[in-house]
Every structure is written in C-alpha cells, then in structure tokens.
Amino acid sequence: MTKPTSGTLLGHPKGLFLLFGTEMWERFGYYGMRALLVLYLVATVEDGGFGWTTGEALGLYGTFTMAVYLTPMIGGWLADNFIGQRRAIIYGGILFSAGYFVLGIPKTMIVGMEENVFYIGLFLICCGNGLFKANVSSLVGELYEDGDHRRDAAFTIFYMGINLGAFLSPLIVGYLGEEVNWHYGFIAAGCGMLIGLALQLTLAKSYLGDIGVTPSAHKIKAAQDDLKTRALSKEEKDRTKVILIMSVFSVIFWAGFEQAGGLFNIYASQFTDRNIMGFEVPATWFQSLNAMFIIMLAPVIASVWVKMGSKEPTSPVKFALAMVFLALGFFVMVWATMVQGGDVTIKVSMLFLVFAYLFHTLGELCLSPIGLSLVSKLAPVKFTSLLMGVWFFFTALSNKLAAFIGQFVGEGEEQVANAGNIFLGVGIGALITAIIIFLSANKLVEWMHGAEGDDNHDLEAKLEEEIAVTGTHEGISEKQ
Template sequence: MSNQSSGTLLGHPKGLFLLFGTELWERFSYYAMRAILVLYLTDKTINGGLGWSTQDALGLYGIYTGLVYITPLIGGWIADNFLGQRRSIIIGGVFMALGQFTLALPNSFIDPHAVTAFYAGLGLLIIGNGLFKPNISTMVGDLYKDGDNRRDGAFTIFYMGINLGALMAGIIAGSASTAYGWKAGFLTAGIGMLLSLVMQFIFAERLLGDIGKEPAAKRAAAMNKSGKKEPLTAQERDRLKVIMIMGLFVVIFWAGFEQAGGLMNIFSQHYTDRMIGSFEVPAAWFQSLNPFFVITLAPVIAALWVKMGPKEPSSPAKFAMGLFFLAIGFLCMIGAVTQQGGDITVKTSMFWLVGAYFFHTLGELCLSPIGLSMVTKLAPLRLASLMMGAWFGFNAVANYVAGIIGAHVGEAGPMAIFSGIAIAATVAGVLLLLCSNQLIRWMHGAEGQVIEDEVIEGNAVEA
C-alpha cells in the first residue's frame, strides 16, 4: 500500500494537511451548529426558534452530544470491516451536510412539521458523525510508519485544525444567526461541511494514495499467511489493555476540563470583573480562549516533541503532564475564589480565568492529540477505527461525569469543586507515573521505549 505520493511539507506528509483541512471544516460545521443549538431551541417561535424550556433544551443537548461520542464505535466497526476509512468519511460527510441543510430549511417549508424535520436533521448528523469522526483520525496515523517519532507532532498539528474550525464557527455562525436568523447559522454549518467534502474529492487521490481505501480487516487478513481472521495475540491484548487503562485517566481529565462550558462559564458571568475601562468583556468570549491557545501553542508543542527525538516522553508521561497542568489551572480558579474572601458580591480578576484556560490548554495538548496518536500505534490493524471509536466513547463518559460534578456546585460551592478536581487530577497524574513502566511494557515497543529485558528490533512492531 502506498502512503503518500506528493512529498512532504514542514517535515510531514502533505496528506496530513489535507486531513487537517478536511477536519477543520467538519469541526467548523459541528461547532457552528452546536453554538446555536440551545439558543435556537429556547428562542420563541415568533423569532424563528422552537420555544422550548431551558431544561428541555439542555436535556436534548446532552442526549445529542452523548450520541455524537458513542456512534463512532459503530462507524469505526463498519469502516474496519466493510467500507474502509475513505468511503466512510465521504458517506459520513454527505449525511452531515444533509443534516445541516435539513436544520436550515425555512420554517415556511416545513411547518407544521418543524419538530419532525429538526429531529431528522439531528439524526442525519449523528449517523454521519459516527462514520466520519473515528476514521479521519485513524487515517492521520496511517500516514506514518510504525516507530516514526513525527506521529505525535502530526496529531498535534491535526488537533490545531480542529480548534481553528471551532474558533471560526462561533464567530461566523453567531454573526450569521444574529443578522439573518437561526436558519442562517445552520446554513453556514452546512456550507462548511460541503467544503470539507470538496477537499476530499479534489485532493485525496493525489495526497493520500491508497490510504484508507481498503477495510482494515481485509488488509490484516491479507498480511496473514493463512489469509484468515486470526484471534488476538498476547501482544495485541496487552496493547488493548493500555488503551483501556489510559482511557480511564482520560475520563478524569475531561471531567475536569469540561467545566469550562459549565461551572467556569457561570463563574465568568457572575463572579468575574470583566471591565476593561468602560467596556465589559462578554462572558462568552472566554470560551474562545481555549481554541485560541490551542492554535498558538500547538505548533510549538508539535515542534518540541519532534526536537526531543529519542528523549521524547512516553504517552503515559505526557498524559500525566496533562493532568498536572489541569490541576494547575484549577489552582488559578482556587485563587479566584480565595480573592472573593467568602463574599460572593466581590468580583475577581479575569486573569485568574485566563490563567486557568492557558494551563488547561497545555494539559489538553499533552493529552488529547497524544491519545489519538497512541490509539493508532497500539490498536491492532483490523480494529483500528473501532478502537478510535471506543476512545471517543471515554469522552462521552467524561461529559456525563462533568455534568454531575457541575450540578453539585449549589451544595458544595465552587471552592470544594475546584479544589477537588485539582486534587483528583494530581493524584491521577502521580498514579499514572507509577504505572508508566508497566504500561510501556505492555506497549511492546510501539513507541520505541524498552523496559528491562524487552528487546525491540529496529522500529518494527507487530500489527
């Protein structure tokens, strides 16, 4: 199988930047729709919304985002066994574009079936996302041979594309919705998805070669002398154990990180001094700090991993760093609560929030793109997309846990929650470092590290 046929750009295969652009516009589409979904649901029908209660809107939002993270399990399995990754992302992209344009249909076309059309649009988005999300990430890993130390840096660059799309989404969809109504926001999301598809249709053959064309299970069977599907080897089972164990630490990280959209968002709205002279910074602007920091820091982090070469930390060590950065970020939030001195009428400095988002983003860059890269290194070839889907499933659990944690702020208070997350993240990071040698053993040289008597010849690993 040919990997890429058009050389390199900035030290990486040019196919990486095609996948970067494809994911950028898909994530633009997703976040543009997500930015206005609850606002559309709760707006009065006379203004173009559905007039739902806040409770009902948030309930549907939770179900939708949960399904978005669960369906990649199914989409990954379908790609591995039947469609291949390239066909899966095209079909998934078409479903998502149809979903966005269904949401964008003018009410005069769909009344009195507005709610039915709305659910149909969401259903198309969920199905399409399940096919698209795990497979685009898996293809990034397929650009690199086993043992290539550029892979973690590649996923960091790829991750920058995700956040660039997210940063543009809120600004463009929000502006379109304000000027022309909610349907215009959904229309911009659909256009973004079409751009993602057009990039694949035009450039995929030249920049990706054969990558993603053949189902992984078929490729794996062809590599076996018998040509039959073989049971998992002991080495493969060990590597799957690493993915599952690391996934538990991912839940801890994201359960804390996702307070950004909930508890920290409320704190910025009610308890933060957002005045700069006579201008009051909108609380929603703080939500743009994370993608801004990702875009500015990701190239630096990616270059750092490549420059470190053989001294680059292992995935467990990077995950531990991510948890420690998360804890430092919540120390900033503890500082903000301390500044109040128990008086909730006191407004705290906005620099506490800026500091928290900065350290949380550093943690994210040490964990999220590294996790995507790690799955492509460790998952057996015939299960590559399925395991990527399972990895996103940990995010679904984390989002649910984050909601439970945030819901207890009224009983426990922000100090207890911020300090509790900081302590939990620190303990988890220490525990992960203590387990790191065993996890590296179970990786069987997938990242080049050798523990004790284990010998890895060159950079080859068993797929």
C-alpha cells in the first residue's frame, strides 16, 4: 500500500485534514436534515409541511433513524469485501447529496407525488449513510504507522471535526428551513455534503495515496480462518455476556437521549419561550447544544478520569453515572411541565432545555467507554463482526423505541401533561437502570477478565478515547 507523500500540516499528514473536512461536511448535512425532519412533518400544509400528527412524525423519525444505524452493517461489509473504503465514501456521498436534494424539491413541482418523493429522499439518505458511515474514520488510523505517537491526537482532531459540523448545521440548515423555506434547509444540507464529496474527489489521490482503495477483508481472512474451529474459552464466554448485557442496557440510555431529535424538538418548537430581545431562536438551534457541550466538556471529563488514577470508575460504573445524568435531564423537563401546569398556552424558559441537554451530554461523556470500543476489547476474534452487529442492532432498536415513547405525547391540550408523564417515566426508568448496573458492576468487571484494566491513563490517549466515542453522538467508536 502506498502511503501519501503530500507532506504534513501542523505535524500531521495532510490527509487527516482532508478526512476532517469530509466528515465535518457530511455531519453538517445529516444533523441539519435531522433537526428539520420532525418539525417539517408536523408543520401545516399552508406552512409548507405535511401536516402530520406528532405521533405520525415521531413514528417515521424513529424508523428512519433506526435504518441509519442498521445500514452501515451492509455498507461496511460491501467496503471490506468488494469496493474498498474510498469508493464507498464516494458512492455514499453521491447518494447522500441526492437524497438531500430530493427532499429539497419544491412541492409545486411534484404535486400529487409529494410523499412518494419524500420517501425516496429518505431512502437515498439511508443508503448513502450505509456506505459512508465508519469508512471515513477507518482511514484515519491508516495514515499512521503502528506506534506513531501522533495517532491519538489525530483522532482528537478528527472527532472535533464531527462536532464542529454537528454544531454548525442546526444553526445554518435549521435557520434556513424554519425561517426561510423548508426546502432551502434540505438543499443547504445537500450543498454541505457536496463540499465534502468535492474534497474527496479532488484531493484524495494526493493526500491519501492508496489508503482505502483495496478492500480490507483479504488482509485478515487468513488470521480469522485459524480461529474459526476453536471453541470459546470460559473467559471469552464471560466477556461475550458482558457485551450482550451492556447492549441491552444501552437501549434505555439511547431511547432517552434520542428524544433530542423528536420530543425535545417538538417541545422546543411549541412550548418554549425562544424570544431573546425580539429575536426568536429557531427550535432547531437547541440541537447544537450537544455538540457544543462535547467540545467544551470532553477534555474536562477526560482530565477528571485521568487525575482520579486508580480510583477512576470502571466502565459499568460510568454507565450507571450516565443513566443518572440522563435521569437528571428528564427531571429538569418534568420541572418545565410543572411550571406550565398543563396549560399549552404557557411557554417556559429556554434554560430548561439548555440544562437538559447539558445533563444528557454529561451522560454521553460518561458512557464513552461503552460501544464498539467495548466490543473490540472483549469480543472473541471470530465473533467480533457479529457482536458489533449486535451492538448496532440494539442502537437501532433504541432509536425506534425513542420514537415509540415520544408518540404518547398525543395532540392538543393533552400534550403538556403527557410530556410530563413521559419525562418522569423515562427519568425513573433511567434511575432504576442505574441502580441495577451499579449493583452488577463488580460482577461485570469480573467477567471482563482483566480487559477493564487495559486502559491507557495517559491524558492525551484518554482524551482521544473520550472524544472518539462521544464525537459520533451515538456512543459508537469507529476507531478500530
């Protein structure tokens, strides 16, 4: 494989900044579109939307986000076995852009076919996501030789790019969609993806060399063949149990966390006083808070863990802490509905949502040891792909469950009371889960058989690990 020879920038291969830009613009498109989706569906026909009920919009949102987490399993398999990561990124970018621009077609041009065209757009986005997701970040590590000390910092830089895109997109795409025209917002998302695609098409050959061109499956096939016939040891069985247990518990966290794009979005739009000195803050802007808090707090949380040294909580305990923070975020929203007192005409302070997002982001940062990083540390080699698929499956399931929960908000005057009950129920469920995990933590660590002690407590490496997982906004580390 030919390594890139284009030189360095700030001490790193220029290819890192190409991948940074590509992923930043892809996340710009996706998170901007996601911020608009539910609001667009519930907007009246007169206002350019579809006039769906909240339940219908959240149901579709859940199905869509579930597909977003399932399609990378197919796209990753195609990239590894047939087309390679580089071509997968290009094909994915084309499909992504096409999907956004299809959503951006004015309804006046497709009278009578509006919903069919809308579904085509979402289908193209799902397919593009399947090919694109994970393939960009998988190239970052290949820019560096084994043992290169710059590798840790590279992933920190790369995942900051993800957060930058996720922060900017609701501000720009959301504003255009809510305040100007829904279709302009979707078109802006497509333009963002086109920028990332153009970077790949024009600079990849120079900055990446042959990295990612050849499918990677044949490189590891021989090693895997030697392991297929060997039975699992007791340690491997115990570690597999940990993965399965944490996968199931993760559903509860993400089902709550993913209310951000659904029920929290509705609450921001309909029940929050968004007026600041005569300017009405678009509801979509609140979805920038998570990325902003990650950029601000990830180094702080990482430093806290490192300074704790041997007293640093184990992964299961961090998971329990994440559930506590999740519960606190929902209890803040319960408080907001109590201020309303069941009156849909009363709008509450924006600070309720700000603090809810803050607590949920703290939970996400505590959850950082969980995800594919956990799978990669604990899974038996011959079952690594299968167990990664299991984790993806449960993450996808949690997104559908999030929408199912949100649908109970109902319509009209009952929405405030129902929202309060949902927030309270999820908060209590999160606390109960936290207690169960905390009481089980020692046993789970025992079943890890030493893998829990493998973490590097170097500040730079720890910072990279924290951001690598939380930067994707889904608790999934794409660094393998």
